[in-house]
Amino acid sequence: MTENYELFTLMARIDGMSNQFTKTDWKIVQYIKKSTMKFIELSAQELAKEIGTSDASIIRFAQKVGYSGLNELKYTMQKEIDKSSSSVNHSDYSALLNDYKMLLDSLFHLTNPADISHTRELMLKSRRIFIIGLNFNQNIAEIIAHKFMTLGLTVQALTNYDTLKLYQSLSQETDLFITISLSGNHRQLASILADFKKNGSSVLLITNYEKSLCSPYANIILLIPKTDLLLSSNTITREILILVLFDMLFHNFLSEDVKSFQFFQKAASYSKLNSDDTRDGLQKFMDLL
Numbered sequence: 001m002t003e004n005y006e007l008f009t010l011m012a013r014i015d016g017m018s019n020q021f022t023k024t025d026w027k028i029v030q031y032i033k034k035s036t037m038k039f040i041e042l043s044a045q046e047l048a049k050e051i052g053t054s055d056a057s058i059i060r061f062a063q064k065v066g067y068s069g070l071n072e073l074k075y076t077m078q079k080e081i082d083k084s085s086s087s088v089n090h091s092d093y094s095a096l097l098n099d100y101k102m103l104l105d106s107l108f109h110l111t112n113p114a115d116i117s118h119t120r121e122l123m124l125k126s127r128r129i130f131i132i133g134l135n136f137n138q139n140i141a142e143i144i145a146h147k148f149m150t151l152g153l154t155v156q157a158l159t160n161y162d163t164l165k166l167y168q169s170l171s172q173e174t175d176l177f178i179t180i181s182l183s184g185n186h187r188q189l190a191s192i193l194a195d196f197k198k199n200g201s202s203v204l205l206i207t208n209y210e211k212s213l214c215s216p217y218a219n220i221i222l223l224i225p226k227t228d229l230l231l232s233s234n235t236i237t238r239e240i241l242i243l244v245l246f247d248m249l250f251h252n253f254l255s256e257d258v259k260s261f262q263f264f265q266k267a268a269s270y271s272k273l274n275s276d277d278t279r280d281g282l283q284k285f286m287d288l289l
Contacts, residue, residue, distance in 0.1 A: 010073075010080055014065055021064075024053050028061045036081070040074045099232040100240075106225035107241055108248075115220055116252045122202055122219070123148075124257065126176035129155045132164065134189070137180045140239045144178075144246050151253050152263035164192050173200035180242060181205065182224060184212025193217035206242060 014029055021029065031051050032039050039047065044055035051058070062073040123129055129148070133141025141157040148155045158164055158177075171177070177196050181189060184205065190213040193203050197217045205218035208226045215221060224241050227233045253260040 010065075010076055017065060024057050025061050025064065027051050027053060028058060032077075036077065040077055040081075044070050096232040096235055099227075099230045099236060102230070103225050103227065103236070103241060104244065107244060110223045110225060111245065111248060115222060116249055117256065119204060119220055119222070119249055120252050120256060122176055122204070123153060124260075125174075126202065127154065127172075127174035129153055129176045129178065130167070131155065131157045132177055132179040132181075132189075133157060133159055134161065134181075134186075137239070137242075140242055141180060143243065147246065147250060150264050150267040151250075151260040152267075161188060161192075164189075168192055168195040169199075171196045171199045171201040175199075175201040176204065177201060178204045179206065179214065179218075181212075181214055182208045182238065184209050184214040187213060190214045190217065206245065 011033070014032075018029075028051060031047075035050075038050070042050065044058050047058050048055040059070050062068075062070045065073065067073040067076065131141040131145045133139075133144075138157075138159040141159055145155045145157040158167070167175075167177075175196070177193070179189070179193065184207040193205075193214055194217050196203055203218045204220045204222065205214055206222050206224060207214065208224055209215070210221060210223060222245060224238070224245065227236050227238060230236065254264060255261075
């Protein structure tokens with residue numbers, strides 16, 4: 001099979017050779033188009049019976065269209081069927097890919113660089129930083145807390161209401177509560193944020209809605225684009241967008257704050273020397289400094 005032949009699908013090649021076909025060849029072509037899988041599965045003798053010709057005619061046809069024999073022709077047909085099936089699946093995923101691209105574009109347009117810089121300044125001024133992630137946001141709060149510890153910040157994830165209630169009276173002016181609530185409409189959470197505000201603490205809200213029950217108590221609101229109207233709405237993991245937002249913030253730290261960058265370099269070097277890169281290992285490293 002030559003390289004030029006590989007630029008075309010098998011059926012396109014066959015159609016392009018139509019003026020060279022005999023009546024017997026045409027019978028074979030029609031059978032291939034009508035019963036492709038059967039053509040692949042049957043032997044030359046079985047195909048001869050099915051089509052009403054000789055097995056020699058079938059082998060000659062395979063050679064006429066550029067193959068060494070029937071087996072190579074069948075192999076190519078199977079490969080093209082597999083490739084076609086793969087393309088269909090890829091097409092199915094392309095809608096998801098497009099939706100993710102749209103969401104990421106929207107996230108970057110919604111996020112004001114000045115707000116990211118303001119958040120960094122607020123985090124650097126705070127003695128304690130708390131990432132509030134309740135219900136489905138528990139894991140993401142843990143991931144974010146762990147990530148920002150590598151910058152030398154004192155960060156803790158708060159993942160249940162009982163712990164939050166403790167800080168209603170214990171929160172201080174030097175505390176920052178980064179709160180993840182996409183709806184922003186939890187009354188109990190709004191009440192707790194109101195108390196944080198009374199105590200002089202700062203609040204950063206990550207949400208889908210600029211105006212919600214929690215919004216009045218936030219010093220800064222960072223918006224996450226909504227997924228409701230997208231084709232892949234039920235498939236998309238919304239937590240990915242939150243992580244991307246915090247990646248933007250993390251990048252701002254590394255590019256704008258020398259001390260954070262230096263601390264991160266030390267933490268990264270320590271992690272390379274220790275395969276057990278866990279929260280405990282990182283905490284031990286921080287304690288040594």
